[in-house]
Amino acid sequence: PLYSSAASDVYKRQIYFRSMRSGESNIWKIPPEGGKAVRVTQDQGDVPQESPDGKTLYFQKAEDFPKRCSVWRLPVAGGPETRVLDDVHCYGGWAVAESGIYFVHLRTSEEGEIRFRDFETGLTQVITTIDRSPRMRLTLSPDNSSLLFVRYHYDGADLMLVENF
Numbered sequence: 001p002l003y004s005s006a007a008s009d010v011y012k013r014q015i016y017f018r019s020m021r022s023g024e025s026n027i028w029k030i031p032p033e034g035g036k037a038v039r040v041t042q043d044q045g046d047v048p049q050e051s052p053d054g055k056t057l058y059f060q061k062a063e064d065f066p067k068r069c070s071v072w073r074l075p076v077a078g079g080p081e082t083r084v085l086d087d088v089h090c091y092g093g094w095a096v097a098e099s100g101i102y103f104v105h106l107r108t109s110e111e112g113e114i115r116f117r118d119f120e121t122g123l124t125q126v127i128t129t130i131d132r133s134p135r136m137r138l139t140l141s142p143d144n145s146s147l148l149f150v151r152y153h154y155d156g157a158d159l160m161l162v163e164n165f
Helices: none
Strands: 002-005 014-019 026-030 046-050 056-064 068-075 082-088 094-096 100-106 111-118 124-131 138-140 146-153 156-163
Touching: 014 046, 046 094, 056 082, 056 094, 082 100, 094 138, 100 138
Parallel strands: none
Antiparallel strands: 002 014, 014 026, 046 056, 056 068, 068 082, 094 100, 100 111, 111 124, 138 146, 146 156
């Protein structure tokens, strides 16, 4: 899959994508105008997402796919990879905000929670509970007031909106 990401004026815009060209899933980047792709992650990566300020790239690693993944970050300008979250839903159930990260945590195969981890305090709070086993992506509105996700299930899909959290 191709994930596009716009950076702040301080950093040059890049297109981040996952590729198996190194023999395993890793994140690569390429300028929008084209050029040579450059490998960004060194020990696997998937679902790249830039921070709102464009300074940090977040991505996930499979710990026990599809049951358990973790979210990592690294500076866009270069630097070491750092673990941010353990035990997140492997199908990309997380979204980065300026002050923290929203993520899906499964309690059982049939139910889970959308949680928020505050970057400053490190505290995690439950935003809402969800039923069924979600295969979804979370998307945060630009003003951080709404979360949107698609929940797939055997008889179709639901578009879900979480407001006033």
